[in-house]
Amino acid sequence: MRFQHETLPQRVGFTPGDAAAAVEAEVKRLRGRRVMVIASTAEADLAGRVTADVPVVLRHEEVVMHVPVAAAERARAAAATHEADVLVCVGGGSTTGLAKAVALTSGLPIVAVPTTYAGSEATSVWGLTERARKTTGTDPRVLPRAIVYDATLTLSLPVAMSVASALNALAHCVDSMWAPRTDPIDQALAGEGIRALAAGLPALVAEPTALAGREQVLYGAYLSAVAFSSAGSGLHHKICHVLGGAYNLPHAQTHAVVLPYVLAFNAAAAPEAEHRIAEAFGAASAHDGLNRLRGAVNAPRALRDHGLAEADIDDAAHAILGSVPANNPRPVTLLDLRRILRAAWQGADPLTLEKDGEEN
Template sequence: MRFEHETLAQRVRFATGEAPAALCAEVQRLGGSRVMVIASDSEAALEVAADVPVVRHHHEVVMHVPVASAERARTAAAEAKADVLVSVGGGSTTGLAKAVALTSGLPVVAVPTTYAGSEATSVWGLTEGARKSTGADARVLPRAVVYDAALTLTLPVALSVASGLNALAHCVDSLWAPRTDPIDQALAAEGIRALAAGLPAVVADPNGLPGREQMLYASYLAATAFSSAGSGLHHRICHVLGGAFDLPHAQTHAVVLPYVLAFNAAAAPEAERRIADAFGAATALDGLQELRRAVDAPRALRDHGLDEADIDDAVTAVLEAVPAGNPREATADGLRRLLRAAWEGADPAVVTVGKN
């Protein structure tokens, strides 16, 4: 066994019902006296920053973090002379805070209210025109994360399902991503196990905390693995779809995941077996599909804004973004079959046969 693994420096506080006190402690630890809170109008109503020295509230949160939106947030932070950024919300909110940190170096304390996982990675993303650019930079990694499952109770079940499957995609991609290692794979496998337990529990009891705690725990493991392993084929596809066609982030990941799993599984038998074992299923795809049926997962890209006429353009863009070392060669024909099946909501098995 020979590998190199870098663990990111980050403090994590997991305490259901204690977000305000935990956030205040983390801001104090960073010496913050002029805090800019980034939160949408709905998330701002949670008032988790009531005891923090806030000098600016910034509510313009836009999916996929358009460059113009990021510039306005950067200007707001500079005008307020902020010394700490607090993000309260999902991946788009955390992503906006990261965009500010990327150019300012300001520390971020993240308070997630979904299972997006952006809070545990050093990955940033910005969209300009029809192209989403991503990168990794230590400056954008939140210095601290405050996890409070009670803050996710307002997340509707359908969004909880999509967000949870987005976290599951982090796990699956981490098992064969360009920089994957045994530590990433162990975190990813445990993340899959916890998500497979937590997601049905949230659907069965939306107001219960145990399932949502499992979901937050799993989303952190998933994101930590993903940040180390890098972006695999699944995420390259979804970044293209989100940036070019403005598709909703979590729902796109939820739809595309079984098709990428079906596409790669036979070419990555060890990873496939780990996924299957984590699900407690005969095969990885069987386990995923059983979970998706149990939680009524999003089924087709056409339901979320992708036009059939856009498929060929998407194939061309994805071909340019396929990561090195993907277990199976990704050709235009193979990707077209994958995307068409995802657009239709067809049986994922159709992408396991035929030419790449």
């Protein structure tokens, strides 16, 4: 066993019902005196309550999916104009992503308060979109200094969106099993993340107003993001980043739909990872575990339901091909990508990919 693993420096607090007090404490720890709060218009009231006891100089509400460069530049200018010294972001992945864009050029510390299960708050990964192309990278400046997890803040998240967001987290776990920099620690974190998400998500769907399921999903989402930040982007994320940036598809739903197809494509070529995933699900196979979970929570099924046109499949496959990780468990051709995208567009049985792979 030979590997190197870097653990990211970050304070993480699970504080059910106490987000405001926890945020105040984190801002004080960072000696913040001029706080910029980033939250979408839809989250403005919630963000106001969460940041009621910190010295806010600016509330920035222009949050756009996939973080367009122009929106990032406006947020950076606003932070500079108001001489902000701490960023507090309250919301989902797009909100955290915008805070990261500001931190990338300013070095300002971030206190992240997630209201979804996106996991961006636990990674040093940033992403910006310009001219229908999404660019991602890693930088220690964008890693939030602190995360405040409060499951009560997710209670307003509709069940359907909770399912998509949690399956996005699950995709982080699965991709981390065979991503470019994966190691045994990443795989252990990802396995526990799968277990927690598989237990918590059905409970959340069954009792949306109860905290137990939502806390398990938050815990699993955090583990998934820590694993992903270390392991790097695998085939699944390369596909979804292109689809999101080029076609403006919704982030969580895209990940939720694509996941079973990448799993089916890679599983046979990565038997040890497949066994870990199956074991985490408590299932006979990784496919069976994922399929059972998706059926239990009425998961999103087809990319055509979320904005991808059939005519875009070929161009998307060409765009993805250049970013496929060299050490993906199985070689990936343009034809493979077309088959994956078409099956995901249709919502076809993912096992048809596995059978095609055996024939080839």
